Amino acid sequence: MKDSSQVNNPDALTVLPLGDLGKVLVQHANKYPNLEVHWDHTVDDLEQDDKGVIVRGKKSDGTSFQYIGDYCCGTDGGNSTIRKLLFGNRFDGKTWDTQIIATNVYYPMETMGLNETNFIMHPEHYFMGAKITRDGLWRVSYGEPADMPFEEVLKRQPWKYETMLPGKPKPGDYRITNINPYRIHQRCAEKFRVGRVCLAADAAHLCNPFGGLGLTGGIVDVGGLSQCLIGIAEGKTTDAILDKYDEERRRIWHEIINPVSSGNFVRVSSDPDVIAETDEIIQMSRKAWHDDEVLKQQHAFAYGICHDFSQYFDKVERAKADQTRKGQISVNHVEFVAGEG
Numbered sequence: 001m002k003d004s005s006q007v008n009n010p011d012a013l014t015v016l017p018l019g020d021l022g023k024v025l026v027q028h029a030n031k032y033p034n035l036e037v038h039w040d041h042t043v044d045d046l047e048q049d050d051k052g053v054i055v056r057g058k059k060s061d062g063t064s065f066q067y068i069g070d071y072c073c074g075t076d077g078g079n080s081t082i083r084k085l086l087f088g089n090r091f092d093g094k095t096w097d098t099q100i101i102a103t104n105v106y107y108p109m110e111t112m113g114l115n116e117t118n119f120i121m122h123p124e125h126y127f128m129g130a131k132i133t134r135d136g137l138w139r140v141s142y143g144e145p146a147d148m149p150f151e152e153v154l155k156r157q158p159w160k161y162e163t164m165l166p167g168k169p170k171p172g173d174y175r176i177t178n179i180n181p182y183r184i185h186q187r188c189a190e191k192f193r194v195g196r197v198c199l200a201a202d203a204a205h206l207c208n209p210f211g212g213l214g215l216t217g218g219i220v221d222v223g224g225l226s227q228c229l230i231g232i233a234e235g236k237t238t239d240a241i242l243d244k245y246d247e248e249r250r251r252i253w254h255e256i257i258n259p260v261s262s263g264n265f266v267r268v269s270s271d272p273d274v275i276a277e278t279d280e281i282i283q284m285s286r287k288a289w290h291d292d293e294v295l296k297q298q299h300a301f302a303y304g305i306c307h308d309f310s311q312y313f314d315k316v317e318r319a320k321a322d323q324t325r326k327g328q329i330s331v332n333h334v335e336f337v338a339g340e341g
Helices: 018-029 081-087 150-164 213-233 241-268 280-288 292-305 317-324
Strands: 035-039 041-048 053-059 064-069 072-074 092-106 117-120 127-131 137-144 175-188 197-199 334-338
Touching: 018 035, 041 081, 072 081, 072 213, 081 197, 092 150, 117 241, 137 150, 150 175, 175 241, 197 241, 213 241, 213 292, 241 280, 241 292, 280 292
Parallel strands: 035 334, 072 197
Antiparallel strands: 041 053, 053 064, 092 137, 092 175, 117 127, 127 137
């Protein structure tokens, strides 16, 4: 965007910490009387047949639960139990030979030439910096070797900040509220649908965070899957639409999300003086700064990960669907299990 400070800028972004985004989603969920959120539930197993799915597990107090439904949607994160129940430990792809150190810090980088969202390129001291609250909290994520113990990460953090952040701050110049390491992956499940069980978001695929395609890809997964399930419930299509969901969402991961996010990470961790002259994305971004048409093309490309599944709803199938569907899905009541993930 040319100027993120513009009021009513249609291209402006709202950057939220994931926990705050979760609170917004829960607020919306609570508006629906037919939707319940159950916290601290852990799924242990599931079984399915041509009529429905049974999910079993335990609550935080140790008591057991069992839910019966027409379909099960596994959206339980990168360590998804639902995915493991379907495929075991198989999760095709790779893990990058680095770890990302995610820190939240109060430090006025907006006064030192940084925008509210930044990707700083360097072969060793690359980082992502984004302002995430109005009172000046920033998310700063940077790389360290994959085999570095967390104790060493903590020792090196002041040196990393002083080396890579604007103003070369000393520890007394900023206040860190949290610091967490995590590994980054490029992985995709072999199927997003097995019978009446579907996968979406991190349970279905993972990518590195540079470019925001992990969370964004998960959101459009869930939007597409809900579109399909609502279409089934309303008799506009059969559950064969879930095969299309599986096909298209995996295609988009392989053709867009994986290569683009991988390219983003390679780009940000490269020598900026070299890659700036050879990288097509950087060249296009430079043009977009002065050319509104190129800017529109860049914005349009961002919607390439979306997919409208209603285009496959076959009107001829509507009457047939009413007569032949064995498992009648209902949207009268929906339950979400929020546990590990």
